[in-house]
Amino acid sequence: MEYQQGENRQQLALYTSCLDDMVPQDNSVRFIDQFVESIDLQKMGFEPLPSQGRPPYNPADLLKLYIYGYMNRMRSSRQLEKECHRNLEVIWLLKNLKPDHNTIARFRKENPKAIKRVFRYSVEIAKNFNLIGGLLIAGDSTKLRAQNSKKNNYNKKKIERHLAYIEDKLKEHSLALEQADGDKAEALRTEIAKHKKHHKKYTRIKQELQADKSSENPQLSTSDPDSRHQIVRGMITEVCYTLQTTVDDQNKILIDYKLTNQNDKKAMGMMLRRAKSILRTNKFTALYDKGYHTGSEFCTAHQLDIKTLVAIPAIGRASQAPHPKYNAENFIYNQKTDTYTCPEGHKLTSNQSHYKTRNYTFKQYKTKACKGCPVRNLCTKAKNGKIVQRSEYAPYIEANALRVTQNKQRYKQRQALVEHPYGTLKRQWGFDYIITKRKISVASADAGLMTLAYNLKRLFNLGVKFDITAVCAALNSFLGVMLLAITQLSTQETLKIAFPRNFIKFMKYGNLNPETEFKGKLV
Structure with a gap:
């Protein structure tokens, strides 16, 4: 039987092709390249990584690498380093640059606030393309496991159990040592030294917990200090972070995120303030589940003049x-x-x-x-x-109960909205844990790249395409009028930017000034 034959690996090609010809025009890697090139990264807050000898890597190249990695389920700096050597799309994107894994990891670790601003920029793009309705939003949270085991998470009760166990063992070994001799006595002395070392460690942790007055039940995680032991679902617990998100209903685009180590009870008011600032309006309805049912948060929503529908929990x-x-x-x-x-x-x-x-x-x-x-x-x-x-918050709680009763069908949309990003991030992409550790700010950079990759994937799937260079050239030659068919939003609808007002709106996002748009806001 004859089979298809591959080319001879030693065969020289007469007509060579350039690197650009190897990447299709509709490849998402070109979209990533255009997106990052449209940003002034210095104004966003990115700083070149210090280097010795040769010039540093451009932050734009490292940001492109990370966005590509997260959009393709790759977060490890070592894995991204490998892709720089073998992945044709990455080679095209970075123009054959090959940063090492330490450089890649440091970029994410040292730029959490700048990554947050890039996420805001993706939201601005979606707003300017009318992909965000701003009339109905839904908020929820999900737990992301931290790089800290339950064994290395301590509270006061756990420390007391450890210390009590060690003290009992020390008494037991001390009594046995009085009657032992030879090798047995030496083994007991080794055990006693080991337990004394652990006793010293747990005593230090106990003192740190007693000094922590920030909560009624303080915790201490030794591997990732900012992570907390929380209930994930039912009786299942994990040492994790809580990712709060807000989703717009029109195209299920994330408009905001915040990584915390707290539960949902005091989160709704904060997220509504941020949503109002991002959307620049309060004429929207916000949907939340019963975990957010807190009187003080309803009071905050009333002060912001935002309509909320929060599920009513069962009576204890x-x-x-x-x-x-x-x-x-x-x-x-x-x-x-x-x-x-x-x-x-x-x-x-x-x-x-x-x-x-x-x-x-x-x-x-x-x-x-x-x-x-x-x-x-x-x-x-x-x-x-x-x-x-x-x-004192009863009037606000009763008003919410009345709204829920009158809008049952609308509230049913909540789960379909908020679970779409989580299904993509956690189930499809496998991002159910934080890959970084040591600080919540570093963990926030990981969460920021997750949400940024999700938004860009949505924009790409909706057919958003833009070329800033072409638009600027058109502005100079055509004086900003009658620019047709710049962007296709989807297969069902085409947006033609043909009037000066809409053209200026497009240029606004293309040349967004982070100093005016982001200064003092939601960092």
């Missing part, structure tokens, strides 16, 4: 009545009289005293009718009768 067991009919949410509040009416028609009043918790103040409402109520055993088990608490 401790707050439930013996019969669901008599749960606190079934008591009707009258704002004029500042009273509650229970399902049996009794009025609950307050003595106007305000009680304080760590996060909010509240008032208590009760009635003397509880003593002789025939259904008291269905309403409460408390000896002094039913007590209803109303926090």
Whole structure:
């Protein structure tokens, strides 16, 4: 049987082709090249890496390499170094430059804020191409595992267990040493020295935890100090970071991200402020899940005049009545009289005293009718009768509950919006962990490149193409009027930039000045 035959490896070609001919015109690597070339990286905050002897690498080349790597599921600096030697697309992109893995890794480590600004720039591009609607956004978070094992994460209880175990072992070995001799005694002395060394280490960690007053239950991670032991889902826990993101509904483009080591309870207000600044409007609706249901955050949303739809969590067991009919949410509040009416028609009043918790103040409402109520055993088990608490944020919580009830179909869009980027990043690309360590700022650079790669992939798939050099030449020769068919947004719709206003808008993103657009904002 005859087979197709390959070319002779020693055969010389009469007609050679240049490197540019080996990369198709519709390849995403050309899009990356055009995107980075349109940015003034010095104004974005990138600085050339110091080098000895020969000139440093251009930050643009290293940024191109990282964007290409993240868009193709490669984050390791050593893997990217290999691609510089064997991958034709990377060779074309870097013009045959071959930086070593240390140079590549240092670039990511030392430019977290500049990478954040490049992400903002991708959002500006999407806005100027009308790819962001700005009317409906959804926010959520995902956990990204840190480079720190559970074994090397400590809290006060864990340290106390370790110290108690070591002290018991030291007592045990000391008693055994009194009766031992020869090799056995030497082995016991070695064990005692080892336990004393560990005791010293854990005592130092205990002192650091006691000195940490930033939270009620401080933690210490030895490999990645800023990472925290958190619940991932159900009873599964990991030492990880929390990536907060905001997604626009029109094309599922990420408009914002922030890497934290906290849970979702206090995150919504911060993300809404950032979204308002990015979109330059507050005329949008924000969708969040029940993890963001916090009174103070609803107050922040009200102050920002932003409409939110946040899922209502179930009532905790401790707050439930013996019969669901008599749960606190079934008591009707009258704002004029500042009273509650229970399902049996009794009025609950307050003595106007305000009680304080760590996060909010509240008032208590009760009635003397509880003593002789025939259904008291269905309403409460408390000896002094039913007590209803109303926090200072109750009006905002009730307003959200009303909006959710009136917009059930709209809220159902939330999961489809927020899970699309996570499905791409974590399931498709395998980015379910942070590859860097030591600081949250360095981890944020990794997260920034993930989200930047996702946005650029979306823009490329939507058909965005731009050539800044050609546009500038057209401006000089054509005086900024009637420039047709610069960009195709998708296979279904073509945007023709034909009028001066839209042309100037296009040029605005092409020559974006980071000093005016980004200074003091969301860094």
